[in-house]
Amino acid sequence: MMYENNNGFYQPGGPGSIPPQPPYQPYQPYPLPDAEVDALVEAAFSKSLAATIMCGFPVASIIAIVFGNTGLGLVDRAKRLAAQRGVRPSGKIVAANVLGKIGKIAGIALTAFWGVYFFILLAILMSF
Secondary structure: OEEEOOOOOEEEOOOOOOOOOOOOOOOOOOOOOOHHHHHHHHHHHHHHHHHHHHOOOOOHHHHHHHHHHHHHHHHHHHHHHHHHHOOOOOOHHHHHHHHHHHHHHHHHHHHHHHHHHHHHHHHHHHOO
């Protein structure tokens, strides 16, 4: 016989009965972190962070493009290696990916900005 409980769901056994427990599953820990994957993630994070910091400076914005591109390449390499070895990369890989994209895009935009800025500044100085 099925009774309706307070939530509108029907459960067997009537009011106050305990729902059946799910079957027992043995504990399965996450795979241990891999040292090489973690090293790639750390390298990608540091390169991407450096790219994001450097993108605002005139000459360093060119270097930021290179570092951002290198960081994104290391992120892809770390993801591939983690998939091959069946491990889960650390959470820093998301931050490295985001910072690498920001560093690369902002580096390109600010390199163009600084190029136009110096060209206009040079044209103003040459007019005197």
